[in-house]
Amino acid sequence: MILARYSRKLFNPVNLNKFYSSYSVPETTSFPRRIFSGIQPTGQIHLGNYLGAIAQWVKLQQDNEDMILSIVDLHSITLPQDPKILSNNILEMTATLLACGIDPSKVILFQQSMVPAHTHLCWCLGCICTMPRLAHLPAYKEKSANLKDISLGLFVYPVLQAADILAYKATHVPVGEDQAQHIQLTQDLARMFNKRYGETFPIPHCIFTGGDYSRLRSLRDPNKKMSKSDPDPKSRICLIDPPDEILKKIKKSVTDFTSEVTYDPENRPGVSNLISIHSFVTGKTISQICDEVKNFNTGQYKLQVADAVISHVGPIQKKISDLLNNQDFLVQVLKGGAEKAGEISEKTLQEVKDKLGLQFKRETVHKQILNL
Ligand code: AMP
């Protein structure tokens, strides 16, 4: 009973965070710190993705972390994709990551489908993962709810994610809170594998990206998070929105009936969301901003936020468009990354195959046969 209550509590992402950091630390110490994260090449990157994920990766890169980043195209085909749009999106995502500051000479950046170990390891892990464990995952329940026919890929998605992480023996995974249960599955599979076949994988744990930026809110409904899948494009600012579009979206953003500008995410989520965005793009602290704009009303403040966002994303947009004009370079970056990622993940795969008994060691097989 107590255990049931405890495990229910753990499913709250906030509790999970505490759980990971306290529980997993001793288990990861024998493996060197390595960071792995992935992003799907679907839809246009919005400020939520940028502030909540990409900018955090750039920060980790600046801290000289051993980091591997993947554009997880195999994850994106778990839902139907138009092939032409998908291949464009892969290049656009590559250009976006580079334009935002990801440096392929400092971190490994690659396209998931170029590295075969991911799907191979996914199969091996799938053979120790039970179906009820996957059926309980909230992301699966959410995505499959509107589908008539559910693909096997969508169901197995989290096992592929575990394979992504474990193929590199990553110890830390920066993700949004919505991914907590997928990382918990990765931990469970790593523990199960280690128990059955001997210590092979570290138990990776989440680094939840972000403080004030971990959940940018929708501009149309500040109770929801800013999301690629929101049917209303005015709910999000995309990194490649032209200036007049950004201005329009911020001007129309839903705030409240108080005209002062104060930071109170609980009671005033709309205006607080704008202050978070403003703080990120200017590098100023929230209290500095509140002090500077104390004589502004929200209408005037919105213009200032729009200005700051436009000046911040302008140079990024220019870099994205320059990079997109040089497709060969982008493909080269992805191939170079895949080569490095391939070397590391192939080594893990060989170790896994060996432990599973899929590899021949001449002497032992010979002796076993003779003993029979
Ligand atoms: P998605 O758009 O769901 O594919 O998410 C890609 C990455 O961006 C994940 O690491 C998310 O946690 C992060 N992310 C998505 N939406 C937001 C948001 N509104 N605020 C902060 N981070 C976000």
Ligand code: TRP
């Ligand atoms: N499932 C993640 C998302 O939708 C993307 C992802 C795939 C990922 N593999 C990963 C994230 C491995 C971190 C680590 O955002």
